[in-house]
Amino acid sequence: MKFVIVLLKELAEIIIRRYRLLINSLKTGKEADGVLNAINSLKSEGIAVEHDFFTAQECLNLRNKIDDLIASNSTNVWIDDEGADHRVYFVNEIDEEFNRFYENPKIRKILAKYTGTREPEGMLLAARIDAQDGNLGSGGGWHRDSPITHQFKAIAT
Template identity: 60%
Template sequence: MRVLVVFIKELVESFIRNFRLLFSRAKSNHINTVLKETGIVKIDGFYTKQECKKLRDRIDDYIERENTNLWVDDSGADHRVYFINEIDDEFNKFYEHPQIREGLLNYTGCSKPSGMLLAARIDAKEGNLGSGGGWHRDSPIRHQFKAVCYLSDVDTNHGPFQYIKGSHRKMDVFMTYLLGVFKTGQYRFTKDEIDTYLNKRSKEITEFTAKEGAVAFSDTKGIHRGKPISKGSRYVLFCYFWDGAIPKHFEKLRQR
């Protein structure tokens, strides 16, 4: 019965999204094709080294300010400044960048989203869970477009964005329910559950390692996490978009 309810919700989501795409200015291109197929696509050289350095310094400055509405995880590793686009024009340029908005439109059909930009620095500290606090989906039903920009070089030790390609696709989601790998509507997962999923669905984890200035477009309905960081610091920007109102639980994180 629960699987049937989820199936109906998925159909409604598909209808709404395809309806928007049909009547929008959305266009098909290589980036959008790869994103639909795998759930993630990388674009190198979005920012120069100089631009990355400038934005890293600004993030450090906001983290140190007493009046910043700063979110920090329990390990003291992950430092986040939500809604930074509303208080700093330099970050707002990224949030409103035409290439990002084009990617959003082509994938979701949404031309006037609600949203925000998150600027973050995560430091290597013992016991950190990585950015995002472990394996998860942003939504178990809705396909969601997110742009992720590295402002520092990120290799396997610097907490790279990890993604399981194809896990955003509706058929894959249904198969996990039918195989009993995940519960219907589940959006957070243990390591054992992920290991079982990888084995039963013949999947593997992709690490988004890249030089500073690279951007990834991702459907965060797919299963992902920030790998626990073991060396140095990782600076990153996350664009969040919704086709409706911003979820209420984010309001307490808005800059004042």
């Protein structure tokens, strides 16, 4: 019985998300700041790129913070068995600079419009992947993070 309830809840959420996506698609041309371009690029190419989102110095500062957090080995840090995939979960709750990226209005608007979610929830993951023998890549190789059709990641490199 529990499975049926979960299944019905998932189906209801899918219907609601698809309805919102339909409504969002009818509101084309009303978005500013490149939101519409990003949505169209996500739909057609599967990726949208925002050049110069961070300066080179900002990237270096954030990268150093990630390395420091990984070295701290706090409870939010996970490292795979090969020692190649280093992750800091919920980094937006640990550091205000990362939270500004997580809360960025443009990213949040794109996320909401692309996924059909009214108030998207989630977390910011900071990671470093080191190339080495036996490493299958981020997350242990090819995988899907979510069963939701419109999966969304904002990645700063």
